[in-house]
Structure formats: structure tokens, C-alpha cells
Amino acid sequence: MIEVRNLGKTFGNVHAVQQISFTVAEGENLILLGTSGCGKTTTLKMINRLLDPDEGTVLLNGTDTATIPPARLRRGMGYVLQHTGLFPHYTVAENIAVVPRLQHWKKEDVRARAAALMQKLGLTWQEHAHMYPHQLSGGQQQRVGLARALAADPPVLLMDEPFGALDPITRNRIRQEFSELEEFRKKTIIMVTHDVQEAFALATRVCLMDKGRIVQMGTPEELQQRPANEFVRAFLKL
Ligand SMILES: Nc1ncnc2c1ncn2[C@@H]1O[C@H](COP(=O)(O)OP(=O)(O)OP(=O)(O)O)[C@@H](O)[C@H]1O
Numbered sequence: 404m405i406e407v408r409n410l411g412k413t414f415g416n417v418h419a420v421q422q423i424s425f426t427v428a429e430g431e432n433l434i435l436l437g438t439s440g441c442g443k444t445t446t447l448k449m450i451n452r453l454l455d456p457d458e459g460t461v462l463l464n465g466t467d468t469a470t471i472p473p474a475r476l477r478r479g480m481g482y483v484l485q486h487t488g489l490f491p492h493y494t495v496a497e498n499i500a501v502v503p504r505l506q507h508w509k510k511e512d513v514r515a516r517a518a519a520l521m522q523k524l525g526l527t528w529q530e531h532a533h534m535y536p537h538q539l540s541g542g543q544q545q546r547v548g549l550a551r552a553l554a555a556d557p558p559v560l561l562m563d564e565p566f567g568a569l570d571p572i573t574r575n576r577i578r579q580e581f582s583e584l585e586e587f588r589k590k591t592i593i594m595v596t597h598d599v600q601e602a603f604a605l606a607t608r609v610c611l612m613d614k615g616r617i618v619q620m621g622t623p624e625e626l627q628q629r630p631a632n633e634f635v636r637a638f639l640k641l
Pocket of ligand 1: 414415417418437439440441442444445446597
């Protein structure tokens with residue numbers, strides 16, 4: 404369980420995040436939704452300590468994450484980015500293997516896991532394992548990014564616009580495939596998007612943000628049926 408309490412982060416005179424609080428239960432998918440610059444990415448990065456908050460705390464299963472060494476914390480939290488963050492000089496197989504190798508998995512286990520994930524995500528070992536990221540399409544790169552984040556089976560997945568760099572058709576297809584994966588259903592996920600349709604397709608609950616603050620949080624149905632104010636109504640085009 405992840406509990407975020409009164410998080411705040413300021414860059415110079417920009418209050419990027421102010422008084423953000425929420426809890427995410429095991430297996431839930433919380434989607435942080437909002438316009439560009441509203442503080443979604445900053446919030447996400449404070450959860451795996453890529454950024455340290457100026458105010459507030461993040462608890463992971465009751466433990467203050469400020470007391471957990473960042474490297475250890477991140478091993479339990481897969482991270483998927485819009486521009487994949489794949490290592491360009493590593494092959495597909497090597498990219499997927501990064502975290503299992505850090506955890507000293509046996510070579511054959513790493514390979515079996517990578518091959519199984521690749522297959523689930525529409526890639527094949529024979530064709531793709533030895534390719535480099537620049538030899539893949541954007542959609543294929545994004546699949547490798549997902550496989551890498553899932554490789555060591557972390558209980559938590561943080562995703563920042565994971566389908567954002569793709570054309571709308573590929574985006575919908577990969578999103579659909581991803582939402583059907585057993586991994587997706589099992590994991591606690593916090594995902595950032597500015598796309599209302601995507602948020603509603605994947606969310607257990609949506610956290611709608613504006614100017615660094617939470618405007619409304621609830622299930623997609625709650626937001627649609629009981630928008631808290633004009634901003635919510637306009638954002639959701641109700
Ligand atoms: N490292 C930084 N230094 C200075 N300002 C920053 C930094 N990171 C974020 N900001 C500012 O903080 C605010 C929130 O940024 P953030 O990236 O969290 O927004 P976002 O909602 O994720 O936007 P987007 O959807 O465009 O990625 C913005 O005004 C941004 O310019």
C-alpha cells in the first residue's frame with residue numbers, strides 16, 4: 404500500500420506540487436490526470452525518490468520511504484517512461500535483463516523471463532532479442548520498456564505517459580494489450596497521463612490535478628456523475 408501525505412515540491416518560485424495526499428491500495432490503478440505542468444511527473448518522481456519532497460511523506464506498506472535507500476526502493480517499483488529510457492547500446496534482451504541481473508538471477512532464469520515477457524508483449528526472442536533499440540519501431544520500443552519494468556516482477560509499477568510517444572492507433576492497441584496482461588491486473592500502479600480516455604480506460608481511481616493540487620479524486624464514474632466543479636466538467640468535456 405502506498406500512502407502519500409501532504410506532499411509539496413517547489414522549484415525556484417514554482418509551486419510544482421502542493422498538499423498532495425492519497426492512498427493507493429494493493430492492486431489498485433491510480434491515474435494522475437491533468438494538463439501539462441500541473442505536477443503529475445513531479446508527484447510520481449517523489450514516490451520512487453527520483454525527487455525528494457520539500458514537504459510531506461510517502462509511506463510504502465507503512466514505512467517512510469525517506470528511510471529506504473533509493474536503489475532498494477526502486478527495485479520494488481518498475482518505472483516506465485514516455486521515451487522508454489532504454490539503454491541504446493544494450494540489445495533488447497540486455498535491456499530487459501537489467502534489474503534481474505542486479506538481483507543476481509541465474510542466466511537461464513533471466514533469459515526465460517525475458518523471452519516469456521517478450522512473447523506476452525508481442526515480440527519474439529528469435530526476431531527481436533538481439534536488436535538494438537534504434538532498430539525497433541516506437542511501439543516495439545515501448546513494449547520493451549514495459550517488459551523491462553515488469554522483468555523482476557516488482558509489486559509496484561510507476562508509469563509516466565507510457566503510451567504518450569505513440570500514434571493514436573498504436574497507442575490504443577498497446578494500451579489494450581497491456582490492460583489485458585495478468586501483470587497489469589495484479590500490480591499496484593500509479594500512472595500519469597493527460598489523456599482522459601486513457602485514464603478512464605485504465606483507472607480504478609482517477610486523481611485529477613491542476614496547478615500542483617488535487618481538484619478531485621474518485622472512480623471514473625464518480626468524476627463523470629458528480630464533477631466537483633467547472634474545471635472538472637470542462638476537463639472531462641461533460
Ligand atoms: N527540475 C525542475 N526544475 C524547475 N522546474 C521544474 C522542474 N521539474 C518540473 N518543474 C516545473 O514544475 C511544474 C510541474 O511540472 P511536472 O513535470 O510535474 O508537470 P506535469 O503535470 O507532469 O507536466 P507534463 O504533462 O507536461 O509532463 C512545471 O511548472 C514545471 O515547469
